[in-house]
Amino acid sequence: xxxxxxxxxxxxxxxxxxxxxxxxxxxxxxxxxxxxxxxxxxxxxxxxxxxxxxxxxxxxxxxxxxxxxxxxxxxxxxxxxxxxxxxxxxxxxxxxxxxxxxxxxxxxxxxxxxxxxxxxxxxxxxxxxxxxxxxxxxxxxxxxxxxxxxxxxxxxxxxxxxxxxxxxxxxxxxxxxxxxxxxxxxxxxxxxxxxxxxxxxxxxxxxxxxxxxxxxxxxxxxxxxxxxxxxxxxxxxxxxxxxxxxxxxxxxxxxxxxxxxxxxxxxxxxxxxxxxxxxxxxxxxxxxxxxxxxxxxxxxxxxxxxxxxxxxx
Numbered sequence: 001x002x003x004x005x006x007x008x009x010x011x012x013x014x015x016x017x018x019x020x021x022x023x024x025x026x027x028x029x030x031x032x033x034x035x036x037x038x039x040x041x042x043x044x045x046x047x048x049x050x051x052x053x054x055x056x057x058x059x060x061x062x063x064x065x066x067x068x069x070x071x072x073x074x075x076x077x078x079x080x081x082x083x084x085x086x087x088x089x090x091x092x093x094x095x096x097x098x099x100x101x102x103x104x105x106x107x108x109x110x111x112x113x114x115x116x117x118x119x120x121x122x123x124x125x126x127x128x129x130x131x132x133x134x135x136x137x138x139x140x141x142x143x144x145x146x147x148x149x150x151x152x153x154x155x156x157x158x159x160x161x162x163x164x165x166x167x168x169x170x171x172x173x174x175x176x177x178x179x180x181x182x183x184x185x186x187x188x189x190x191x192x193x194x195x196x197x198x199x200x201x202x203x204x205x206x207x208x209x210x211x212x213x214x215x216x217x218x219x220x221x222x223x224x225x226x227x228x229x230x231x232x233x234x235x236x237x238x239x240x241x242x243x244x245x246x247x248x249x250x251x252x253x254x255x256x257x258x259x260x261x262x263x264x265x266x267x268x269x270x271x272x273x274x275x276x277x278x279x280x281x282x283x284x285x286x287x288x289x290x291x292x293x294x295x296x297x298x299x300x301x302x303x304x305x306x307x308x309x310x311x312x313x
Contacts, residue, residue: 025212025253030170032188033212035253038289039281041155041261042096042162044071047233047277049106049114057114059103071097094160095232101258101280107156110264110276116236117272126238134308137301141238142201143229145301146294149180150225151202151218152247152263155279158230163287166259173207173214181292186216193219199243201225218247227265242269257283 026034044067049056059067075097080086100107106114129139143149154177155164163178173186188207198204204220223243228236245267252260259281266274 028168032168032209033214033253034168035173035214035251035259036166036168037259037283038163038165038285038287039259040163040284040287041157041279041281042094043098043100043107043157043279044068044096045100045104045107047107047156047228047236048116049108051115053105053114055112055114056105057109057112059099059105061103064099064103067099068097088159092160094162096157096162101282102278104278107277107279108275109278111273116239116275118236118239119270119272122239122270123235125240126235130238134304134311137305140301140304141229142225143180144304146180146298148182148201148225149177149229150227150241151184151205152249152265152277153226153228153230153233154179154182154184155249155261155263156228156230156233156277157279158232161292163284163289164281165289176289178289179292180294186214188214193217196220199223203245203247212252214249214251216249216251218249219245221245227267227270239270242267244269254280259283 028034028036075090077089108114108116111117132139137145143153148154149158158179161179165176165178167174167176171187171189173188175184175186176182177184184202184205186205186207188209190208191206193206194200194204198220199222200220201222201224203218205216205218207214207216209215221241221243223241225241226237227239227241227245231237245265247266248264250260250262252262254260261279261281262276264274264276265271
């Protein structure tokens with residue numbers, strides 16, 4: 001009888017252990033949580049919450065269906081109006097047709113109203129730049145000038161090329177951004193930040209693991225970039241950064257096909273208080289990343305400035 005109990009216990013133990021293993025996050029050969037793969041984040045969820053929604057944090061299932069129905073209906077090519085030269089057709093865009101899986105009403109999740117607490121002085125500077133784009137390249141974004149989309153700006157969804165390939169090696173996490181084809185290498189050891197007199201476009205990233213979450217602390221920014229460079233970020237596009245900018249990113253693989261990206265942004269010269277963005281990314285092993293050769297043949301800056309000189313005349 002004891003032998004029978006033992007035989008029954010062995011399969012049960014195997015089932016329990018296999019179930020636990022199936023739910024545990026995958027590990028890299030050096031024992032770190034595995035967040036590798038190709039991840040995408042196109043979405044119709046607005047960056048900031050519409051004012052009329054107040055503190056409404058999530059959508060109902062019916063509201064999700066209606067938003068996605070409207071997005072699908074609008075995702076068609078239409079002839080431009082007379083006098084309008086038009087823009088890209090839909091074959092070249094990928095802004096998404098779905099809301100984020102969390103059903104959040106905005107990508108900004110803190111403060112409670114889903115609105116970025118921008119200081120009036122920062123908005124005034126943004127407005128000046130956007131009104132004088134034709135005067136000088138200095139009023140254009142770093143994306144227009146093919147320098148960088150920025151950090152964390154590069155993780156915010158845009159109109160297309162919303163893909164990221166993550167690779168891990170001992171002591172490092174590397175992110176290849178499809179947009180601008182930029183590669184970011186994040187040390188994950190205990191090395192300190194660079195000296196404070198060294199200032200970088202994308203700041204100095206230093207990562208460490210907290211359980212299954214990669215936490216990236218970013219300091220040492222210069223004061224030349226923008227916090228967001230895509231039109232999809234609405235009124236936040238064009239808000240300048242300062243040398244006091246401090247960013248903390250969190251990458252958490254919540255299941256086999258979801259990587260939750262959270263970022264808290266603090267800059268006392270620009271915002272009334274810190275604010276936070278949350279975006280779930282989806283794993284897409286079939287996605288093909290192509291080179292985004294931003295500067296090659298890019299006539300936009302030259303043509304915008306030429307147009308500005310025509311206006312001066």
